[in-house]
Structure formats: C-alpha cells, structure tokens
Amino acid sequence: SVNRAIIESFERGLINSTTLMANMPGFDDAVHLAFKHNLTNQIGAHLVVTEGTPLTEEIKSIDFLFKGIDRFKKKRHSLVYLKKDYQNLIFNEVANQIEKIPSNNIRITHIDTHHHVHEIYLITNIILDLQKKYKIPSIRILNNLEQSPRLYKNLYRKLMNNYIKRKHANYSDVFGNQSDFLLKLKEDPTLIAKKNIEIMVHPDYNSYGKLIDKAGDHEFDFKFLESLKINLDQNETHCTRM
Numbered sequence: 001s002v003n004r005a006i007i008e009s010f011e012r013g014l015i016n017s018t019t020l021m022a023n024m025p026g027f028d029d030a031v032h033l034a035f036k037h038n039l040t041n042q043i044g045a046h047l048v049v050t051e052g053t054p055l056t057e058e059i060k061s062i063d064f065l066f067k068g069i070d071r072f073k074k075k076r077h078s079l080v081y082l083k084k085d086y087q088n089l090i091f092n093e094v095a096n097q098i099e100k101i102p103s104n105n106i107r108i109t110h111i112d113t114h115h116h117v118h119e120i121y122l123i124t125n126i127i128l129d130l131q132k133k134y135k136i137p138s139i140r141i142l143n144n145l146e147q148s149p150r151l152y153k154n155l156y157r158k159l160m161n162n163y164i165k166r167k168h169a170n171y172s173d174v175f176g177n178q179s180d181f182l183l184k185l186k187e188d189p190t191l192i193a194k195k196n197i198e199i200m201v202h203p204d205y206n207s208y209g210k211l212i213d214k215a216g217d218h219e220f221d222f223k224f225l226e227s228l229k230i231n232l233d234q235n236e237t238h239c240t241r242m
Helices: 002-011 029-037 084-100 113-117 121-133 151-165 179-185 221-226
Strands: 019-022 043-047 109-112 175-179 196-202 201-203 211-215 218-220
Touching: 002 019, 002 201, 019 029, 019 109, 029 221, 043 084, 043 113, 084 121, 109 113, 109 121, 113 121, 121 151, 175 179, 179 196, 179 211
Parallel strands: 019 043, 043 109, 175 196
Antiparallel strands: 201 211, 211 218
16 A cells, blocks of 8 residues: 555655665565656665564574564664674665665665664664665755754754765755654745755555555645645655655
C-alpha cells in the first residue's frame, strides 16, 4: 500500500522524490513500479539497520541489534557506542544495501536513513564515507524545523547539520515533517522563497482508502501542498520511503 501511495503522490505532483529500502519485502515491487512509471531518476537510498532482514550475514554477530534469527531490532540507541569491528559490519551492511539499488538499474540521487539513524555521529560518518565512495550527490540533514524543548538537542542538530554542510553533503537547507513546516511557515511566510526545503512525508492509505501522510498514529492530508502550489524546481519535497 505504501508503494502504491507513493506512486499516486508522484502522479498528483505532491512529491518529487522518494527513497528505497533495499532490505525490505516491498523492494522488487517498488523497482517494478519505478520503471513502469518512469521514476528511476527520482529515487534515493533509505538505509536500514533497525528493521527488516539484513543483506549481510556477518552483521548478525551483533547480538543486541537482532530479534530472533535475522530481524533487526528497532533499537536506535544501541548504535550510539559501537566498537570498531561493529562499525565495520554496519558499513558493509549499508554498502550492500546501496549496491543493490544500482544493480537494479536505478541511479541513487541521495541518502537518508530509517528511524533517522544517521543523526548518530558514528553512523553519520559511515554514511558520509559511503556517500563519497559511491559518488552519491547528497545526504539528508537533521530536522531543523522542529524546535525541541531540550536545548541540547537543538544545539546537537545544529552542530551536525553544520558538519554535513561543511562536507558539502547536504541537499537541503531546511528539513522537517508537515506539522513542523506549517508551524515554521506561520512564523516566516517567506521561508519558501529563501530556503531549499525538504518536507518529509510517508504516503499511505487509511481505512477509507484515502491518500494520507501517515506519521506514527497520526494522519495528515496533502491539502497544504496542493494549496501552496510549491514550485518543485526550487523547493525539494521528499517522502521517506518506497
């Protein structure tokens, strides 16, 4: 349903790019749809180390990352402190995920990560190394539209975004979800004209068959994108996965 919702979002002009998870069951279907709808130049890599089945066997030796035999746990905090051997295993896993996409004749336009794991410094550096190795144009910055009540979190995001920008790896100046964007736009209506923006959406269908942006337990529609008539040549609007 997510794959179909993303295709509809493209057809309605609500998004202009998506990212693909190479280790998930919907991969082959997504590749088929990408070619069918001529979207192969609008797809990035959505790298995963917190869900689904790994592509490499060796990474399963990191016991605390796995649930059962071969399923990643949804435990992002486990990635904060990793010894060098574990970092190498994660590097090899995400490298395999990256390589699987062009092996299916899709050129990777950018990188982001599932559950935003590249917000973690160790993972950021792994992703930056892979971006350089595979000559991928850019990676996602950290959410700088949301203002957290925790000052240290805002400061950390700012420092990390400056780090990514110093590496000339960012593809946007501003990133956040729909609600973050709408709040910021109320404060500064000129935001669209001044910045290159990524709005993260997760297209899917609700129980009534209506196209929605599904954010956890919350549902949003796409009316604001349609009403703003965003010029997609100047402003980036991405969904997170396909």
